Amino acid sequence: MGKNLTKRSEDYSKWYNELVVKADLAENSGVRGCMVIKPYGYAIWEKMQAELDRMFKETGHQNAYFPLFIPKSYLSKEADHVEGFAKECAVVTHYRLKNAEDGSGVIVDPDAKLEEELIVRPTSETIIWDTYRKWIQSYRDLPLLVNQWANVVRWEMRTRLFLRTAEFLWQEGHTAHATREEAVAEAEQMMHVYADFAENFMAMPVIKGVKSESERFAGAVETYCIEALMQDGKALQAGTSHFLGQNFARAFDVKFANKEGKQDYVWATSWGVSTRLMGALIMTHSDDNGLVLPPxxxxxxxxxxxxxxxxxxxxxxxxxxxxxxxxxxxxxxxxxxxxxxxxxxxxxxxxxxxxxxxxxxxxxxxxxxxxxxxxxxxxxxxxxxxxxxxxxxxxxxxxxxxQQRIYQKALEHRRTHITEVNSFEEFKEVLESKGGFLSAHWDGTAETEDTIKELTKATIRCIPLDAEEEEGKCIYSGKPSGRRVLFAKAY
Amino acid sequence: MGKNLTKRSEDYSKWYNELVVKADLAENSGVRGCMVIKPYGYAIWEKMQAELDRMFKETGHQNAYFPLFIPKSYLSKEADHVEGFAKECAVVTHYRLKNAEDGSGVIVDPDAKLEEELIVRPTSETIIWDTYRKWIQSYRDLPLLVNQWANVVRWEMRTRLFLRTAEFLWQEGHTAHATREEAVAEAEQMMHVYADFAENFMAMPVIKGVKSESERFAGAVETYCIEALMQDGKALQAGTSHFLGQNFARAFDVKFANKEGKQDYVWATSWGVSTRLMGALIMTHSDDNGLVLPPxxxxxxxxxxxxxxxxxxxxxxxxxxxxxxxxxxxxxxxxxxxxxxxxxxxxxxxxxxxxxxxxxxxxxxxxxxxxxxxxxxxxxxxxxxxxxxxxxxxxxxxxxxxQQRIYQKALEHRRTHITEVNSFEEFKEVLESKGGFLSAHWDGTAETEDTIKELTKATIRCIPLDAEEEEGKCIYSGKPSGRRVLFAKAY
Structure with missing residues (x-):
């Protein structure tokens, strides 16, 4: 009954790549880093979309659609944001092809150069906040709760089907609020919506938390996330929800008149999940015989x-x-x-x-x-x-x-793969021997975080929301720490 | 109770532009020719999508997703196709931005030039048939009935919200068949599906027909279409379904083994409707007080x-x-x-x-x-x-x-705006005085068609499927003609 599928114990990565193709989920295309999502894979994604879309609408969001292209100057308006995305942008420079004069075929027409280059959206904060300036004048226009289902492009150098592709499908919510508190509440709410979806539909347990500063979204004040654990002991970030403060409102000059008639910058969030969830789904439940799907x-x-x-x-x-x-x-x-x-x-x-x-x-x-x-x-x-x-x-x-059993199985796997470690030796040993999440004290500095990453490839996945206060010492620097964070190697 | 909406009788075009914006359907964005579809407009599009998607699935189609980008060389493989689309392509030439050395901001990194330029898909026949080569070996793999919901880009010089935008949303079906007859039947079936949707959901009567050679899709053997009549007497092509023969199969070398074991090229269709339907919906029913929507x-x-x-x-x-x-x-x-x-x-x-x-x-x-x-x-x-x-x-x-009444009203409007004309004088007179469809004899040549277009701006909208055989003389050349075709000025 050979499926010719590599065993997970032999080569997990190879098993994954083979399974995605053999189960007719997706395949590489003739375009570098871009995948074809095949009908069976797309049918799963459609089911995910339908549930998420229902959940977004039940929490008061509406769908809309914004342009695929972003003028280069827009992307540059928020300093952290351009820093985060400029290195992996697909850039449109011309708007026409023509026949080569030497008859050698079709070439880019040099006379059709754009005055300003356009970036294929890697995410839409900039084009959306440029639009919101026109939509928001008063507190009566707030909150503005909008979601978009779209394709985005990030020119990744090393790609893998679903997990990291140059083009991927996702949804991106972009909301605008009158107060900081409301925006924070929205960002937290959407993290909970994602967790609910992951656990009750994907049957995938997740840990809710916030990112450390280094791992934050480019332009965010706080990034909330849900983190899942794959069968091979590596973590996978399954969804993020960002509190953006007033950063994009300032960059795009989006002000509103509050109830007292005073002008203030608008508070923002953005949040997204992508076709990456397909990879998470596969690596949470499937086995040597193939896919295992939640009903x-x-x-x-x-x-x-x-x-x-x-x-x-x-x-x-x-x-x-x-x-x-x-x-x-x-x-x-x-x-x-x-x-x-x-x-x-x-x-x-x-x-x-x-x-x-x-x-x-x-x-x-x-x-x-x-x-x-x-x-x-x-x-x-x-x-x-x-x-x-x-x-x-x-x-x-x-x-x-x-549905219940595969969730419980994944939960049990995660339970046995969260290890409290209290020294860097122990950290390295557990990371090597069984992987999973390592619950450890950290001194809160980006410097320590970077060094640990360099030495072990493990990153801080999140500071769990339910982390209890606990006096301790950073496993690397020995400096004091107030609570444990979760480290792991990650997809 | 002023809505400040221009009256249709004063300036139909202005009325349309104002209504789209004031009714919160869409607006222009900061990116030339690209629109923002606002939540209320998008909600209508979502309802259209849901019904069409159901109809596609009921006729055996599955959804999938193919890359946004098309290598330049792919686009060139089918000669008519590249001729039709090369003049309006968004071309990606680079994959990175960097900080300018003089500190003037972010610029395109000249070291990040793509080896081969990528075209943002204007339509996906080429990338899809490049994929189908891998999916089709035998008659057992056929028919292949796939649809994609996607954004596409055509760099139009003059744009109007919904009717003609650089980026638009659409669905494109791409099917592969073992025989010519099956492919023709599929292309015809999808024209009927579109007509069913237009009449029973949009409450918009349409005429089914085939395009003249000059108006055919670039790469098609036959283009079936549904044509609607707007309130101002101009026609609007609301959907097209193409029988592509073996053109794309030859261009991308897609062969299959038939039941007798012989190799043959695959037969193809493609078919699509777009957010243009939003424009058709508006211009079929709305009035001086605003939108009129079918329930x-x-x-x-x-x-x-x-x-x-x-x-x-x-x-x-x-x-x-x-x-x-x-x-x-x-x-x-x-x-x-x-x-x-x-x-x-x-x-x-x-x-x-x-x-x-x-x-x-x-x-x-x-x-x-x-x-x-x-x-x-x-x-x-x-x-x-x-x-x-x-x-x-x-x-x-x-x-x-x-729902019924607005359909009947639109049908009555069309009935009174189809005029049989028997001379070129009459043709010009009716076109000028009341517009609408002109049912006229035509000699079947592209030459006559082009001349009439140049002289009057009217084009052949279609040769209606139900056109009866009738001996006559071409209104322009006087040469013999076997049946009447429909001319109109069109969006």
Whole structure:
């Protein structure tokens, strides 16, 4: 039943790359660093989008759309921001091609040079705050709660499917508020929305926290984040929400008249998650047989495979299965009945295991005689025989159970991979031997943070929101520290 | 109650531009030719997307995502295609900015020049067919039915909100088939899907037809289209579906093994509609008071405005209205209860007329006493008093009635603006005096078509699918013609 998939224990990175391609999620394109998201992968992303979009709207946000291009001068208006993004920008300089005079083909027309270069958006704070200046005059225009689903481009030198690509898909929320408190509350709220989504839909436990200054978004006053732990012990930042203070309002001169009629700069947040979540989903649950998908995000929740010899058996099975398919669909369960005669049942079993379909039913001649189905769950690969009268309720039950079980499994993995360490020796030893999050005292300086990063490749993933005050000494410098932070190697 | 909206009879073009901005649909951005789609406008586009996406999936298509960038060499592989798109391309030439040495700011880093320029996709046939080569080996891989929701860029010199913008949002379907017949059937099917959407959701009647050779998509063998007629007598191409033959398969070497094991090039289609539909929607139904939206695409279908003096009256009204809001929502009707105390009822009435909310309810002290609501419909501006026991069924009824009535009104407008003309004098006279579609004999040559265009600005919008065979003479050349085609000035 070979899937020709590298084992995770052999080479985790290779396993990941192979799985993304073999499970028909995505592949590299002819354009450096840009991926093609294939229909099966895109169907998962669409399910993510639908849930997130619902959650954004329930918290009062509206969608809008802003330009793909950002004039170079806009990007430069916020000093930290341009510093953070200038090194990886795709730059549009011309607006026309023409035939080469020597007949050698099509060339860029030198007469069609733009007066000002345009940057393909790496994120949209600048173009959006240039727009908000026109939308905001008074406190009555606030809060302004807007989200955008879009593509963005960051010219990364080393790319990996979903995890780091030159172009990726994401949503970016950009909100404007009358007070600092409201903006902070919004940034915190969106971190909680992301955590809710990660845990209840992706079945992926996350730690909520704030970033250290060095890891903050370019232009932010505070960056809130959710951090997940992958199977290989590396962390993955799954979403960020930034309190931007008045930085962008000042850069783009966005003022409002408050209730007392006084002019003040507007307070801002921005927050985003991207197709990177696809990578997180894969590395949280999947195994050596392929994808394991949480039922709530699986494009196909149940697959039914007929096992038959000849047309007659197949029609008998198809007739029996039809009302079951209808009943499941009426309950909002997505079902595929795979009666293709071009592939054998064993091939199909393999295929749906690889693609992470949560529940598989098989029905053959003996099942027909006994009024049963063979029911297999993807997460444990356990099989059972279920009577047709009980099969619908068993499926409903299994879908819930799988969603819960894979979450608990990931939670248990994380629990056993958070280690308190109290010296730099211990830090290095645990980082090397088992990875995961290292809970350690840190003196709060960027200098120590940088040195630890250089020596170990571990970074501060976050200062957890629920970190308790605790007297201690920085594992590296020995200076006093008031609470532990979480270090890890990260994607 | 001034909306300060130019009257259509005074200056149709100005009316359109003002309405798009005043109704909060879209506005120009700081980037030449690129628009910002504002939340209210985007909400309408989202409703369009949702219906179209459902229709695509019901006809067996899946969504996927392909790169934003196209290597220059790809674009050049299909000769007609590059000819059609090279003149309006945004070209990425560099991948980094840096600080200028003289401290004058941020400049393009000359050391970060791309080896091959990248074009921001104007349409995705080339990058997609380069991908399909990897996906298609055998007839078992066909048909391949894929759609993409994306942004595209065409560097138009003269732009107008929604109608012609440098960047626009659209969907592009790209399908691959084993036979010519299947591909033609697909292209025709999608034209019918578009027509179904235009008529049943946008309430906009359309004429289905094929384009003349000069008006065909660059690279197509046949272009099917739906053509709508705007209130000012100009036509608008609302959607196109192309039969591409084997042109792109040849250009990108996409072959498949047929059932007999023989290699053949794959047959292709592509089809798209864009945010241009927003412009068509506006110019089909709206009036001097603002937008008129078909209930099926209105983000807010019913607005309820309380008319009150003081907090006490407002709470009494709010209490009465709450169960009505719940009941309407439970029926899937989107309702807004606008109890803001920052604006007067008259201001709100104006605002919702401007924004085209199909049904408006008002309730004041006398209504409270009588158990009634004042119910106004946006399309005719008629008002009536409805007892609270009947108000839900009246609203349901009105929403259906408005949807039908505005369709019928647009259909009647089109019926009275299709004129059979039999001489070039008559052609020019009718084109000048009332515009609309001119049904005329044409000799089938590009030469005549071009001359008529030069002399009158009218183009052949389509050769209608239901055109009957009829002996006649070309209105310009007098040469024989077998059927009439439709000319019009067009957006």
């Amino acid at each position: 709530k995000l699986a494009p196909i929740q149940v697959v039914i495979v007929p096992i038959y010899k000849g047309e007659e058996q197949l029609s008998a099975i198809s007739e029996k299965v039809a009302p079951l398919v209808r009943e499941l669909r009426s309950k909002g369960i997505s079902v595929k009945y795979d009666n293709r005669d071009t592939h054998k049942p064993g091939w199909k079993f393999n295929e749906y295991e690889l693609k992470g379909v949560p529940v598989r039913l098989a029905i053959g001649q003996r099942d027909m005689e006994n009024g049963t189905y063979e029911v297999a769950r993807r997460d444990t690969l356990e099989k059972e025989t279920v009577h047709e009268d009980d099969v619908v309720s068993r499926i409903e039950n299994l879908l819930e159970d799988i | 099926k695409l209105a983000p807010i279908q019913v607005v309820i405005v309380p008319i009150y003096k003081g907090e006490e009256q407002l709470s009494a009204i709010s209490e009465k209205v709450a169960p009505l809001v719940r009941e309407l929502r439970s029926k899937g009707i989107s309702v807004k209860y606008d109890n803001r105390d920052t604006h007067k009822p008259g201001w709100k009435f104006n605002e919702y007329e401007l924004k085209g909310v199909p049904v408006r309810l008002a309730i004041g002290q006398r209504d409270m006493e009588n158990g009634t609501y004042e119910v106004a419909r946006r399309d005719t501006l008629e008002k009536e008093t409805v007892h609270e026991d009947d108000v839900v069924s009246r609203i349901e009824n009105l929403l259906e009635d408005i």
